[in-house]
Amino acid sequence: MIRVLVADDEMLIRQGLTAILAGEPDIEVVAEAADGVAVLAEVRRTRPDVVLMDIRMPVLDGVEATRRLTRTQAGVRVLMLTTFDLDEYVYQAMRAGASGFLLKSVPREHLVTGIRTVAAGDALLAPAITRRLLEEFLNGPPPGSTTPVLLEGLTPRELDVLRLVGRGLSNTQIGAELFLAESTVKTHVTNLLAKRGLRDRAQLVVLAYESGLLRPGA
Numbered sequence: 001m002i003r004v005l006v007a008d009d010e011m012l013i014r015q016g017l018t019a020i021l022a023g024e025p026d027i028e029v030v031a032e033a034a035d036g037v038a039v040l041a042e043v044r045r046t047r048p049d050v051v052l053m054d055i056r057m058p059v060l061d062g063v064e065a066t067r068r069l070t071r072t073q074a075g076v077r078v079l080m081l082t083t084f085d086l087d088e089y090v091y092q093a094m095r096a097g098a099s100g101f102l103l104k105s106v107p108r109e110h111l112v113t114g115i116r117t118v119a120a121g122d123a124l125l126a127p128a129i130t131r132r133l134l135e136e137f138l139n140g141p142p143p144g145s146t147t148p149v150l151l152e153g154l155t156p157r158e159l160d161v162l163r164l165v166g167r168g169l170s171n172t173q174i175g176a177e178l179f180l181a182e183s184t185v186k187t188h189v190t191n192l193l194a195k196r197g198l199r200d201r202a203q204l205v206v207l208a209y210e211s212g213l214l215r216p217g218a
Helices: 011-022 036-046 062-072 090-096 108-119 127-135 156-166 171-178 182-196 201-210
Strands: 002-007 027-033 050-054 077-082 100-103
Touching: 002 011, 002 036, 002 108, 011 027, 011 108, 027 036, 027 108, 036 050, 036 062, 050 062, 050 108, 062 077, 062 090, 077 090, 077 108, 090 100, 090 201, 100 108, 156 171, 156 182, 156 201, 171 182, 182 201
Parallel strands: 002 027, 002 050, 050 077, 077 100
Antiparallel strands: none
16 A cells, blocks of 8 residues: 655645545555645654655745655655646755656546656656756756766666666666666666665666766757
8 A cells, every 4th residue: 555645735736636546446645734844744643655745835845845854754755746847946856855746737647657656666757847857957067988977886787777767768668778687677776776875766867967977858
């Protein structure tokens, strides 16, 4: 059973999300919260697997709440919900440790799939949000012939895998691209996370672009 906390400052939205999830046999909404401070308190009280987090909330916004959660509650995954794909907080939230992003306008089935995806430890980025995210890297360092400092210590194969993770490929797709077994790809991803002290694939995407290994349009 996936335990979910629903966080949004609008009561009707919280109630609507809770009602949607109530019909899923493998998902249980264990708490609701109207601001970031309440999120932190409810996480400590109910120990959810996934926090469905609005970015813009009073008292403490979703970005800072995510940052504090990822520092103190290692097992909790955060799936951010935003009204606009151009939300200026999207990149900040990803760097804070959010595992995924969805627009509030997504169909019900996408929301449910998104919760299951991040609960399983994978990253989830809505296409429109991905485009916005990549724009943040346009002024970043260009990829060069030498290994960027952020990537020192990674093997050539790990760099290959990281590059494809950054492009949004799944383990199965990466395996097909590199002629590797899916289990081998999963091992490389695990090693990448461990070597860089990262939580999940979302942060690997950040690393791939922030280091200059990838550039938008590559």
